[in-house]
Amino acid sequence: DAGVIQSPRHEVTEMGQEVTLRCKPISGHNSLFWYRQTMMRGLELLIYFNNNVPIDDSGMPEDRFSAKMPNASFSTLKIQPSEPRDSAVYFCASSLADVNIQYFGAGTRLSVL
Amino acid sequence: GENVEQHPSTLSVQEGDSAVIKCTYSDSASNYFPWYKQELGKRPQLIIDIRSNVGEKKDQRIAVTLNKTAKHFSLHITETQPEDSAVYFCAAIGGGADGLTFGKGTHLIIQP
Numbered sequence: 001d002a003g004v005i006q007s008p009r010h011e012v013t014e015m016g017q018e019v020t021l022r023c024k025p026i027s028g029h030n031s032l033f034w035y036r037q038t039m040m041r042g043l044e045l046l047i048y049f050n051n052n053v054p055i056d057d058s059g060m061p062e063d064r065f066s067a068k069m070p071n072a073s074f075s076t077l078k079i080q081p082s083e084p085r086d087s088a089v090y091f092c093a094s095s096l097a098d099v100n101i102q103y104f105g106a107g108t109r110l111s112v113l
Numbered sequence: 114g115e116n117v118e119q120h121p122s123t124l125s126v127q128e129g130d131s132a133v134i135k136c137t138y139s140d141s142a143s144n145y146f147p148w149y150k151q152e153l154g155k156r157p158q159l160i161i162d163i164r165s166n167v168g169e170k171k172d173q174r175i176a177v178t179l180n181k182t183a184k185h186f187s188l189h190i191t192e193t194q195p196e197d198s199a200v201y202f203c204a205a206i207g208g209g210a211d212g213l214t215f216g217k218g219t220h221l222i223i224q225p
Contacts, residue, residue, distance in 0.1 A: 045212035
C-alpha cells in the first residue's frame with residue numbers, strides 16, 4: 001500500500017483565494033483525520049470522519065473551513081476565503097476505527113500571501 | 114476535552130546516553146497513548162504506543178511507561194544515536210473521541 005496520499009504537497013496562494021487540499025486514506029481504513037501544524041499551536045485536530053461521516057469538527061477554526069468525505073477513498077479540506085494566518089502544514093491521517101493507530105500523509109504546506 | 118502537557122521542550126544528550134520525555138494528560142477516560150517522531154520537513158511517524166491496560170512496553174531501544182493513577186506517561190530511549198535527533202510528540206485518545214490530542218513536542222538533540 002502506498003500509505004496516505006495528500007495533494008498538493010505545496011500550495012502558494014493569495015489572500016482571499018479558495019484552497020482545496022486532498023487526501024486518499026489507506027485502503028480499508030475507515031477513519032480519516034485532518035490535522036494542522038504550526039509553530040505556535042503545534043499539531044491540532046481539525047475534523048475527523050468515521051465511515052465517511054463527520055464525527056467531530058470542533059477543531060475547525062471558523063466557517064471559512066469545510067471538509068468532505070464523499071467516499072471511503074477521498075476527502076477534501078477547503079478554505080474559502082484563505083487568509084495569511086491559515087499558512088501551516090496540513091496533515092491527513094487514517095486508521096481502523098477500533099485499532100486507533102493513525103498513519104499520516106506527507107502533508108500539504110500551505111502559504112497564503 | 115483532553116489536554117496533554119509535554120516536557121521538556123528541548124533535550125540535549127550525549128550520544129550513547131539515555132533520553133526521557135514526559136507527558137501528562139487530563140482526561141481519565143483516555144486509553145491510548147502513542148508517540149510520534151517527526152524529522153524536519155517530514156510527516157509524524159509512530160514509533161511506539163501503549164494502551165491503558167498495560168503499564169510498560171518496550172521495542173528494542175525504545176520503551177514507554179504509563180501511570181494511570183498519576184495520568185502520566187513517558188518515553189525512554191536508551192543508547193541514543195545521531196539518527197534519534199528529531200522532534201518527538203506524545204498524544205492521547207480517549208473519552209469516546211478518536212482524534213489525537215498532541216503534546217507540544219520535544220526537540221531531541223543527540224550530541225556526538
